[in-house]
Amino acid sequence: MIPTVGVVVFPGSNCDRDANYSFDYLGAKTRFIWHLETDLEGIDVIVLPGGFAYGDYLRTGAMAAWSPVMASVKEFAASGKPVIGICNGFQVLCEAGLLPGALRRNSGLKFRCMPVRIRVETLDSPFTSGGMWPGQVLTIPIAHFDGSYYADDETLEELIATRRIAFRYCDADGELTDEANPNGSRLHIAGILNEQRNVLGMMPHPERAVDPAVGGTDGRLILASVLYALQPAGEPS
């Protein structure tokens, strides 16, 4: 089965084409979904891409969270299908209440644009079940001003207890050093899952680490994992 990936395009999205290119590169069918569209029929995976949706006015992701397409994305997520929010998409998912917490201005007050290392914290999700091992260190680029993950203590404890932290910023050896945390995220959180484990939000950009022509290829592991997870068990894809 060749999955169809829907890449949502908000006014101000700027990683939509990269996301589309990457899933296309991995062999999926892709379709852009304009923010006013509400029909997600035939879509197997939703991507909320990076960028500055609605100019990020008021707060990052705040306006986009209430756009027409997001009502459908909420239903899509509730049906158990995979949704991945990358960078601005992570911010939108938090503002929409699909993921807990919020992304705040980087602690160093600088826009950080560079490759970072993240550690795989759980294999129990469609985004991490295919071809990764627990504790594996991936190199994936970040590019954000507002990526400092914040949630209160109670929420963090729940994320830990339910193993819903997907990725944490680390050094080359997988250690959670202060220097390896690019934005002051609590618990070094780079990506989290919802309760159902079918919604992933992450600040790093896996779609920018797929084609070897533009850097590493570790992002393939995450994006390909989603596609593998959609395959019916025991059948060739």
Added chain:
Amino acid sequence: MTKFAAHINVMPRAEISDPQGQTVERTLPSIGFQGISGVRVGKRITLTVEAPDEQSARTIVSNASQKILANPVIEDYELELTPL
């Protein structure tokens, strides 16, 4: 129906560090302002709301503040309402 002016002061929640405020605070002495502490940076939103009475105007703006104008995960808000 009456028109009310609403001012919504949105501030980072007290228990959350405010790197912008801290940076401003560190800068102030270097340009000659002494004795200043506790700097925190927030935002102020002003709007006009039309409602039958002050209570309903307050409810409308309060709901809007909780749903979108402020993010209760990281921000607190205070609401001032005055009839126009």
